[in-house]
Amino acid sequence: MKHLYYILVLLSAFCVYSVEAQEPPRRTPQATRGGRAETQKNTGLPDLTVRAQDMNERNTQQVGNARWMRVLYRNVDLSKEVNAPLYYPVRPLNGSMNLFTTIFQLMSEGKLVAYEYNSDGYEAFDEEHIVNFKDVLDRAYIYYEEVPGRPGEPSSFVINEGDIPSGDVQSYYVKEAWYFDQNNSIFDVKILAISPILTTTDDYGATQTMPLFWLPYENIRPYINTTYIMTSSINNAKTFTIDDYFRRRMFEGDIIKTENxxxxxxxxxxxxxxxxxxAQKAIETQLETFEKSLWFQPDTTAVVDSKADKKAKKKTSVRGRVSSTTEKEKAASTQTTKAAKAPKAEKSSAPVRSVRRTR
Structure with missing residues (x-):
């Protein structure tokens, strides 16, 4: 009996120790920090699938074989009506977001990589110049709450929609390349990168502009390829995407720099x-002139001369017809006038009695 008692005591002690050694259950993300993790809303922008990545690679314009290329920088002012589709709606409305809100949400979720904007005019899209999202928030004075991640994972940021400065981004820098690919006989324009510009007003009422970062267009195109926007105040149907807006060059921007x-x-x-x-107009004219010089242009003067000859021949033929008709009409009129004259009196065959004069 004593042995059985000792065995039962050892088994009970072992069970108690195993229960105490168990790891306490982890709290769910909804329970951390009083449920604040729930404020990190999903924007509805899905991760890129393999098919989307493959399509993006196939749609990428290759400019490595270009025999002629000119790189331009444009300032796209969103206060102009033609550029308004990139600015409105300022706040997300019925599932629609403007361009900067889309970029900001993608960067906050870690789906988009941006690069530093250097004031010296040289931009590099490599790992050394990747911009930190927290630095962007600090530079733009955006309120946020940093939530530390698990070991080995980056921190997340909780930002209210009202703190996103989508209304203060009133212009963009667009870097584009006009190129001619001789191997494929293509003359086209490729959007290389875009840079949102934050416009602020200081205490003295002075307006200041601050480019935030450079974003390669190929990185954001898979997301804006499915983002439909309204491009007209007359037709409210959303028939174009933001990618169509850039690819069809529906925007207008002044040239602020050329690569030199x-x-x-x-x-x-x-x-x-x-x-x-x-100088800006001269550059636009040079691009148009270069494009026209690539292709065979018909001789418009010869076309005009041939048209003039045809018109002259037509006029002469009409004149000949008119003259012939007038001559025929004259002949017919003379015949009718002759027929209309009274006939002469016929000579009588009866003898005429002469009357002699008598004295």
Missing amino acids: LMNKTMQELYPQPDSLQL
Whole structure:
């Protein structure tokens, strides 16, 4: 009996120890920090599938074989009506978001990688110049709450929709390349990168602009390829996506820089406003002239001459017809006038009695 008692005591002690050694259950993410993790809402922008990545690679324009290329930088002002589709709605409305809100949400979820904007004018899209999302929040003075992640995982950020400065991003820098691929006989334009510009007002009422970062267009295109926007105030149907808006070049922007050896902006090269506008128009004209020079243009003067000859021949033929008809009408009129004259009196065959004069 004593042995059985000792065995039961040892078994009970072992069970108690095993229960105490068990790891306590982890709290669910909803229970952490009083349920604040729930505020990290899903934006509805899904992760890229393998098919979407493959389609993005196939739709990427290759400019490595270009025999001629010119890189331009444009300032797209969203206050213009033609560029308004990138600005409205300022706040998410009925599932619709403007371009900056889409970019901001993707970066907050870690689905999008942006690169530093250097004031010296040289941008590099490599790992050394990847921008930290927290630094962007600090530079733009955006309120956020940082939630530490698990060991080995990055921290997440809780940001209210009202704190996203989508209304303060009033312009974009667009970097584009005009190129001619001789192997494929293609003359086209490729959007290389975009940079949102934050516009702020200080205490003295002065307006300041601050480019936030550079974003390669190929990184964001799979997401904006399915984001439909309204491009007209007359037709409210959303028939175009943001990618269509860029690819069809439905926006307007002034040229602020061309890639050159001295890496100078247009303002530095042409400080006077009049000379700057003339230089911008000259660049646009050069691009149009170069495109026209690539293809065979018909001789418009020969076409005009041939048309003039046809018109002249037509006029002469009409004149000949008119003259012939007038001659026929004249002949017919003369015949009718002759027929209309009274006939002469016929000579009588009866003898005429002569009357002699008598004295």
